[in-house]
Amino acid sequence: xxxxxxxxxxxxxxxxxxxxxxxxxxxxxxxxxxxxxxxxxxxxxxxxxxxxxxxxxxxxxxxxxxxxxxxxxxxxxxxxxxxxxxxxxxxxxxxxxxxxxxxxxxxxxxxxxxxxxxxxxxxxxxxxxxxxxxxxxxxxxxxxxxxxxxxxxxxxxxxxxxxxxxxxxxxxxxxxxxxxxxxxxxxxxxxxxxxxxxxxxxxxxxxxxxxxxxxxxxxxxxxxxxxxxxxxxxxxxxxxxxxxxxxxxxxxxxxxxxxxxxxxxxxxxxxxxxxxxxxxxxxxxxxxxxxxxxxxxxxxxxxxxxxxxxxxxxxxxxxxxxxxxxxxxxxxxxxxxxxxxxxxxxxxxxxxx
Numbered sequence: 001x002x003x004x005x006x007x008x009x010x011x012x013x014x015x016x017x018x019x020x021x022x023x024x025x026x027x028x029x030x031x032x033x034x035x036x037x038x039x040x041x042x043x044x045x046x047x048x049x050x051x052x053x054x055x056x057x058x059x060x061x062x063x064x065x066x067x068x069x070x071x072x073x074x075x076x077x078x079x080x081x082x083x084x085x086x087x088x089x090x091x092x093x094x095x096x097x098x099x100x101x102x103x104x105x106x107x108x109x110x111x112x113x114x115x116x117x118x119x120x121x122x123x124x125x126x127x128x129x130x131x132x133x134x135x136x137x138x139x140x141x142x143x144x145x146x147x148x149x150x151x152x153x154x155x156x157x158x159x160x161x162x163x164x165x166x167x168x169x170x171x172x173x174x175x176x177x178x179x180x181x182x183x184x185x186x187x188x189x190x191x192x193x194x195x196x197x198x199x200x201x202x203x204x205x206x207x208x209x210x211x212x213x214x215x216x217x218x219x220x221x222x223x224x225x226x227x228x229x230x231x232x233x234x235x236x237x238x239x240x241x242x243x244x245x246x247x248x249x250x251x252x253x254x255x256x257x258x259x260x261x262x263x264x265x266x267x268x269x270x271x272x273x274x275x276x277x278x279x280x281x282x283x284x285x286x287x288x289x290x291x292x293x294x295x296x297x298x299x300x301x302x303x304x305x306x307x308x309x310x311x312x313x314x315x316x317x318x319x320x321x322x323x324x325x326x327x328x329x330x331x332x333x334x335x336x337x338x339x340x341x342x343x344x345x346x347x348x349x350x351x352x353x
Contacts, residue, residue, distance in 0.1 A: 001133060001136070003016055003017065003126075004017045005122055007117070008114075008116045008117050009111075009115050009116060009117075009121040010114045011078060011111065012077065012078060013075040014075070014122055014125050015075035016073070016128055017072070018061070019071045021061060021067045021069065021071075021132065022353065025132075026066050027062065027065075027067065027135065028135060031131060031134075031135065032056065032131040035128075035130070035131040035134075036054045036337075038175065038180075039334050039335075039338060040054045040334075041328070041334070043178075045195060046194050046195070046328075046330065046333060053077075053079065054124050055077075056074045056128050057077070058074045059073040059074060061073060074128050076125060091312050091313045092310050093311055094302060095308050095309070095310055096299070097302045099112065099313075100311070102116070120240045122240070123239060126338060126341050126342065127337050127338055130338075130341020130342060130343075130345055133344035133345045134341070134344045137348065140351075141214045142214035142347060143214055144347070145171025145174060145213075146171075146180070146209060146336050146339050147174050147180055147336070148180055148190060148206060148207075148208060148333060150190070150206050151193045151333075152190070152193035152204040152205070153193065154193045156181055156182055156187070157182065158209055158293075160277060160293070166211055167213070168213060171213070175340075180333065180336045190206070194329050194333075197329045198329035201306050202300075202304050203330060204329065205299050206298055206330065207332075208332060208335060208339045209293065210295070210343050211291050211293050212281075212291065213291050215281065215287045215289070215291075216289065217272075217286075218286060219286065220285050220287055220350060221285055227285035228285050228292070228350060229247055229285060231349055231350050232245070232294060232342075234346070235345055235346040236342050236346075238342065239342055241298045241299050241301075242296050242298060243298070244297035246297075247294045247295075248278050248279045248294075249261065249278045249279075249280070250280075253278075256278075260278075261279075262278070263277060263278055263279055263290070271289070272289065277293060280292060280293040280294055281293055298331055298335055300330070301328050301331050303323045303325070304323060305324065307320055307322045308321050308322075309321075
């Protein structure tokens, strides 16, 4: 299912066209709304004050309660924009944003309001597309789910370290939390990190760990374009703010010896398995039957209310910038369903759906 996301943060609407959707899929619209609500802004002091209903309007590819097999198109209206917040600093490239490279790439014709097409606002239609993909995968017994592994210096155990077995029920229980962590106590510590960053007119990043359950062994290839890690990474790096991706132990492999990193194999009920999953369910670019585990590092929100050095793109001179308006002190907790959505779309590509 190939998808194209369109729209700008302060345009009339944002949306997605999802091609090659299997016909006859009875979409669970309530589940789609649930996934979009997890990402939506304006809930509390942990996120931007911008309030958007994020109610999708399906324009095509859906008839009498089922997908038709033709392109599925949906739009989400932008209703709470304050474009004047960006007028005074239009020519000042915001550090950490795509303003400067976008100005070069699109020859100065880019929509600068709220980050335009580069805004995290564009992850809402991605979640819609991912929610459709998740329903396709559910029919094959495949489930995706994630938790916040860390925010700033506050962290919680990984799925592998948690005292409850990794299961669809655990993933759903985490998804239904307002702050999706395994440990509520560690979640409170992460929220304190976010509020401290906001009080300092700053922002903070973190790590999201995601699991895909139900994948059979033997999927993928070591070759370019069919490699499991490559397919997932391509989808994940299309999410604004993702700056690193690791599978299993990820960067932690660099500090291990082979005796610590290898997943010893054994037979269980006629199936090859392992008691550990350091490799994150992938060897040689191919699934090995264990849960697919990966982590995505999210950068601190680029918009901060502190004076920063920058360049004026009209005069090409040095300048100072102080950003005002409504911004997230942390995007990690809102990005959890976005990472899950990207994973679901990537797995559909892996399976040839």
